[in-house]
Amino acid sequence: MCKHSVIFSIVSLITHFKSYFNLMFKQLILLCALSMPLVSNAATAPFSGDITTDVLLNDYDKFNKQYNAFTPTEQDIALMQKLEGKALVVLFGTWCHDSQREVPKLIKLLDESKVELASVKYVAVGYNKQDDAGIAQAHDLQYTPTFIVKDNGKELVRVIEKPTGTLAQDLTQGL
Numbered sequence: 389m390c391k392h393s394v395i396f397s398i399v400s401l402i403t404h405f406k407s408y409f410n411l412m413f414k415q416l417i418l419l420c421a422l423s424m425p426l427v428s429n430a431a432t433a434p435f436s437g438d439i440t441t442d443v444l445l446n447d448y449d450k451f452n453k454q455y456n457a458f459t460p461t462e463q464d465i466a467l468m469q470k471l472e473g474k475a476l477v478v479l480f481g482t483w484c485h486d487s488q489r490e491v492p493k494l495i496k497l498l499d500e501s502k503v504e505l506a507s508v509k510y511v512a513v514g515y516n517k518q519d520d521a522g523i524a525q526a527h528d529l530q531y532t533p534t535f536i537v538k539d540n541g542k543e544l545v546r547v548i549e550k551p552t553g554t555l556a557q558d559l560t561q562g563l
Contacts, residue, residue, distance in 0.1 A: 434483045436514040437521065441495050444510065448482055455492035460500055464556035468501035470563040471537060474544070476508040479524050480533035483515065486549045487533040493555050494535065535559060 445452045478494065480487035491510075498508070511523045517532065518524050527536060530548070537545040537559060544563065551558035 434481060434512070434514055436512050436519045439510050439512050441510065444482075444491070444512075445495070448488075450488040451482075451492045454489055455496055458493050458496050460493070460497050460556070461554070464497060464554050465501045467556040467560045468497050468503045470560040471503050471505060473504065473506050473539070474563075475506045475538040475541075477523070477527060477536040477538065478508070478510045478533065479513060479527060479529045479536070480510070481515070481517070482512050484532040486531075490533050490535075490550060490555060494559075497556055537563070 445455055478491060480491050482488075498505070509523070511519055511521075513519050513524045513529065513532065517529050527534070533549065535545075535547040535555075536543055545559060545561060547555065547558045553561075
């Protein structure tokens with residue numbers, strides 16, 4: 389009788405552990421399945437940081453297509469001369485449709501006008517509208533793209549998302 393009770397206890401214990409491990413295994417599988425989107429998004433996060441126009445136009449097809457499709461007017465090319473000696477900060481997302489439309493226009497306007505800027509800085513941001521260097525945060529970025537014209541460190545003009553007129557008109561308004 390004692391042997392039967394020991395055997396029964398062992399069988400009962402094994403059954404209990406089997407159901408416990410079965411439950412734990414199912415929870416582990418569920419946790420792995422729920423984690424997959426996080427892993428996949430981490431691998432496909434958009435580029436953020438300083439970027440050159442060459443990289444932007446060569447590596448991002450939508451930017452290249454918009455650049456090639458855009459033909460600035462003579463009036464807009466002339467207006468860009470008002471930016472001479474000014475600094476320009478361009479905050480945008482490679483993932484943002486407004487950025488894909490407006491940033492290539494700016495690049496084409498700068499190329500065609502040959503205006504001599506003090507500096508131009510292109511900063512791509514992630515979905516959270518931040519970059520590792522903190523440039524977007526320092527400029528209080530809310531929407532993309534944001535174009536900021538500065539003179540001696542002082543902000544003169546800010547164009548957010550899309551211009552109300554042409555991009556050249558909005559960038560040079562009040563200059």
